[in-house]
Amino acid sequence: MFPKPNQNRKHPASYRPISLLSNIGKLYEKILLKRLNDHCYSNNIIPDEQFGFRDKHSCTHQLLRVTNKIVEGFNIKHYTGGDFLDVSKAFDRMWHNGLIVKLINDQFPDYLIKIIQRFLSKRKFQVKINQVLSSVGNIQAGTPQGSSLSPTLYNIFNSDFPRNDKVLNCLFADDSAILTQGSNTRFIIKMLQSQLECIEYWCTMWRVAINTDKTKAILFRKGHSRKVLKTLSFMEEDLPWENQVKYLGLILDSKLSFRQHAKYNSDKFWNKVHMIIPLIGRHSPLSLNNKVLLFKQILRPILTYSAPIWCITAKTHRRKIQILQNKILRIMTNAPWFVRNDVIHKDLKIQLIEDHVKNLSRKFFSQLQDHKNPLINRQVEYAHTNGKYPYPYSTTKWSLPIKPP
DSSP, X not given: OEEOTTSOXXXXXXXXXXXXXXXXXXXXXXXXXXXXXXXXXXXXOSOTTBOTTOTTOOHHHHHHHHHHHHHHHHHTXXXXXXXXXXXXXXXXXXXXXXXXXXXXXXXXXXXXXXXXXXXXXXXXXXXXXXXXXOOOEEOOSOOOTTOTTHHHHHHHHTTTOOOBTTBEEEEETTEEEEEEEESSXXXXXXXXXXXXXXXXXXXXXXXXXXXXTSOEEEEEOSXXXXXXXXXXXXXXXXXXXXXXXXXXXXXXXXXXXXXHHHHHHHHHXXXXXXXXXXXXXXXXXXXXXXXXXXXXXXXXXXXXXXXXXHTTSOHHHHHHHHHHXXXXXXXXXXXXXXXXXXXXXXXXXXXOHHHHHHHHHHHHHHTTTTOSSHHHHGGGGGGGOOXXXXXXXXXXXTOOOOOOO
């Protein structure tokens, strides 16, 4: 079992169980996985809204859908309301019989259903603390953590997630978000509450546990309003309206300024720096080339995670990211105060954050129009939409060879 980050290690629920599987079993799972995926693709079982555990789908793709929808609301002077749901122990509590029922309903081959049923049934576990072993327990629900089959089985189990034509489903594995848009808040609240009731019924029917403490509601809008919003209810609990939510590692505030995300990124960056400072610090025995390699592989990805999305933020916030890079490069090189930052970047052959993000954005956006998922392919349309508030495409400075839809 591995401890979860930022959790109390004295609490049993703060650990994530990992299954130790045999090598022969893993090879057999790969064969089964191919059969499962072939059936899923040929019968369109996994919905297009689900981006988790799928080839050529990433968090950034889903965040682009969310951001484009919110900015579209800003430009047409509409409100955008959203609920961000947190599924509690998604893999550990997947209902076995419910999964088998869905495999049957989706007309999977009989031999695959029987194999999956035997794969999940009669599994046992045992916990060892120090040198003491617990008694053997039976696993009543869930799929093995670490198995290559588990992600696809979860997508199949989640494939009938409730849909509504007026609500945008944004799914990435067990991180689910629903968005709706309208010209008045009463319509937003009505649509969100209706969809939450459908989700509550679905969760009850299929024994899916939602962590209501981590489920957040937010209203994206520009300007200020003194209206008191009616509280949403879910699972017999109230969902208060928040000023910001964290979704797929990106902090979204109600104005979509990404100010808080810049601060969060800074704290996360320095926490990682403190861990590896003996390797990249002034007194490190490593060569400068190795320090640069560590910076590019460990530190810079923290600064540029989902950069094609958050780079629509104000220039002052982007500048803060560049300052973080300047500081760590000066530490790595032990540069004196009179050496300019641009000289250090040039000598180390490291791009400025602004230039690096532009390159990442060009590469990311240029691949959208050929994507097989129509929901991702359709995001190209926003590249040709004008408005007061910029869409993420503006980070590329329009050097993209994107054709109008």
